[in-house]
Amino acid sequence: MALRLDRRRLVMGGGLGLAALALPGGAALAKTLLSASGFTHGVASGEPGPDSLLLWSRYVPAGEADETRLDAEIALDPDFRQVAARGVVRTGAYRDWTVKITLDGLEPGQTYWYRFIGPDGSRSQTGRARTLPVGRAERFRIGLFSCSNLPMGWFNAYAHAAARDDVDLWLHVGDYVYEYGIGSYAADDRIAERVVLPAHDHEMVALADYRLRFACYRADPDLQALHAAAPMVCVWDDHESTNDSWEGGAQNHQPATEGDWSTRRAAAVQAYLEWMPISEEPWKSYPIGDLATLYRTESRLIGRTRQADIGAAYREGTEAALTAFRDGVWQDASATMLGSTQEAWLARELRANARTTAWQVVGMGTIMGRTVMPGDALDLLRPDLSEGAVRSFANAARAGRIGLPMWMDRWDGYPAARSRFLKAAQAADADLVMLSGDSHNAWAFSLSEDGRPAGVEFAGQAVTSNGMEKQLGVAPSVAARSFVAANPEMAWAQPSGRGYMMIDITPERVGGEWIFMETVKARTSAVAGAHRMTVEKGRRRFTA
Template sequence: MNIRPQGPPRVEHTSKFGSDLRVSDNWLPDRTTLPSLSRRTLLKSSAALAGVGLGVAAAGTAGAAPGAGVVGFAHGVASGDPLPDRVIIWTRVTPSADALPGSGAGAAVALDWQVATDPVFDSVVRSGTVTADAASDHTAKVDVTGLKPATVYHYRFTARGGAVGGQVSPVGRTLTAPANDADLARLRFGVVSCSNWEAGFFSAYRHLAQREDLDAVLHLGDYIYEYGRGEYGGRNGAVRPTDPPHEIVSLADYRIRHAQHKTDPDLMALHARVPFIATWDDHESADNAYDGGAENHNPATEGDWASRKASSVRAYFEWMPVRPTGAGAEVTTYRRFRFGNLAEISMLDLRTYRDVQPAATAGHEVDSPDRTITGRAQMDWLTTGIVSSPTQWKVVGNPVMIAPTLIPPLDPKTTKALTDLIGVPQAGIPYGTDSWDGYAADRRRLYNAIADAGVDNTVFLTGDVHTSWACDLPLDAANYPAGPTIGTELVVPSVTSPNMDDSLGVPPRTASLAVEEAYKAVNRHIRYLDFDSHGYGVFEIAPAGSQMDWYYISDPIDPNATVRHGASFRVADGTQRTVPVGTPLDPAAHHPGA
């Protein structure tokens, strides 16, 4: 989803997809529009409410991506998907000046890799050789096994032979997960989403990289964006231009866009500092994607959706330190991570299997039991995992919001005659149908499974909407706060992607204030909102409770942006309720791997 200002057109297993190395210089597709409320529509409609219903009163830098054309290790190193005995390490080598990302050119290069317990590699514990060639866009990914749990490791790659022989990559630092039976005092994660290159600089990543208390970074999607230059810069225009200049459609296009992101110095620093646990949302392929297409995909001008999606998936797994599940056309990012007895994290894929988004005014279509956002297999995996988890906390890495945000929440028992008469969905009219609000039956299945099993301490961590939310998850929103809640949801803002003030072109914390209050008044389970700020979250899980701290950067178009603490909400053990707290977590209180 997006809030895109209208502008000019423009592992368990490995998998193999068809290759298309053509790069078009003139992608000017017509747009087909699904009759659904996207995030852009949501915030624009919210702004309209602010202006009429509620009485609400920079030049960017341009230039080539850093490191473009540099022979050697121009894209840094990264690690991800930590397990107690293994972790993925990643790099990309440019063996010659013509072997640019997406080019399909360049000789194969042997890379010797080492993993050590010290940063100068006096104590190497694992080593080997991997080949980087044009078939993988000269990326190299190793699933290093035989490691000790809850241990800090350092890793590097050395090129062997050719023009890059002897060159050594930057040194990366990573961390394995604790043993499954470990009793832990706490865990801490950086939480991020929605990093649009053109909309600003990735200062949020820099500030996270400076912390020393993170076990991993959870990236909840929209790591890249597919748009062409100038299509989605927000209020500030294109702060820095994307490559390639057109909308990305082919395998070469997706490779080039991923490569550009990997040259950002702040993102490179964060990847080199801490392992990522990532999943995709829609912009890794195309806006408002679903199982058979996307709002931002026109088959008449952009070709077959299955081919485009396969290209985006192949590039994603080449360029991301992610361990895929499934194989072939069924490769996916939904998977689970256990951190001792304290927590399990279930990362969802909410784009590959979902039905097309309904119109917000589609009435009972939203309630149809035949429609799904997860797909049946993933829903079974998710519900079974939550209700049978042996850990105290059940955390869900959730690409789109699950909390109901409705106009207004309706009590189906007392309003059935009205909803039947006028065709309103049973729970009320959703603000947006690209989220779980558009798939109410799947949400009921999940909520009921959690409630029927008496499971507590379920927390959904969410991105996508470019804004910050703390929500309780009521079984019946119309009966909140009297009725039961099945969990909580904590939503992080975008790293850079436009939010309300950007979309409206107004100063932060002006027009949005009344809208935030209106949302909370109509949806009482929404406890906190910030529609303007960019930044990240730091999420702690401890036996006594979990806590999210929201941190906001001063200005997304300032490459030297500062950061401030915005808000903190806590969920005490067994309560399923969010409560504001005034003090953020102490970074000195947690030392992962110590």
């Protein structure tokens, strides 16, 4: 039984309405969801190489079997008359019946179709994927996504992107799922039909919770269509585990009620590796001919140190306290986003690959561009904003006046590590392009280090998660001008609108297009507008 949320019935297979997840029968629905059989969640591909692709699906056998075997095949045509490679893979309840297999011996720069065949002869949905090019490459296009909060809206960005025929791969830079229970959402933030399990106030904590949440998200037909249309390179951020996570804990983890952090972290990682088309390598590079090298990074659960805590300085409320924090804790050279092993790996890769590929494209969960709160922030806010929200903006504006960033959870909360990263790119003479998400809004940064250009950053808006506009009492364009004026690295901003980005890479330039959907509160692929920025080869700053 294939589980999908279709337009006509809002159904998760077998006539099971998602709205029922909010009703007392949700437990019975969960049992039905988890006991569905056959190919339940479509197909996906990832880890593209010049001669290989990783293929993913989920197949649950009927009956009481502990394991099953599936055949996988990949072909040059959608009718599978020209099969290029075959393989056999085993799965079981021990990995939530998900399957992953890498098929190699493929041709570079070639479009393939793939599918799985069950032991009963049933066939999965057919997916399409393209291997990476070798040698001279004139163009490569990447679709960029982040922050896909299912209860907050329809995945219209996925639907629009999946209908394209000009994409080589997708890059999802995190918050693919969210850990929160439905009860934590304000009524006007979510859509009644978009309810996920575990139900009500229950967060993802145990392995079963994370698996069930992925099962709900992956039942969405627009997400299934996206995965079937092109390979995805995946980067997790915090909400795949819980908010503001780091190696030893998280803001949204309470040991007294939610148990040991290492247990929760292990459960989150296991479910992610089961349900996503990704290898178990924690970070990886992908050569795109002589055009670019794409890097998949890990900046949350392996090497990241605890975020600097500015709270005490805010509570003291003096400039002296903020200055002491700025010149002390904030500057700590031992603070790291990537950990020393990954930092060294990435520096070596940049040195080696900048000699052979034109662009160094780094996928990252959080933004690198320096961002301080504008001094006039309080003038930008809605008059009815809560006292706590106003206080948060006021604190950040005071901190911004002495150069402290808005968020300690991003790269500019780790200034020594940020400096090391950008100096490594400069030492490699790399044309660096950062692709990031996390903030829910759209930004462009011309990055600098030691007063010299270090690269650019395309920071994409959320697929569905709320952005800053909900707190603004002025037009978003007014707020954008204020942010750009307060931040020398910021080349452009749009603090409203949901959607995704398209990154177009050629030997001479990299262009980015922010595509804004008309709405996420109704299911439609209508586009409200777009914005484009470009970096020319060798400039390492935005030119338009």
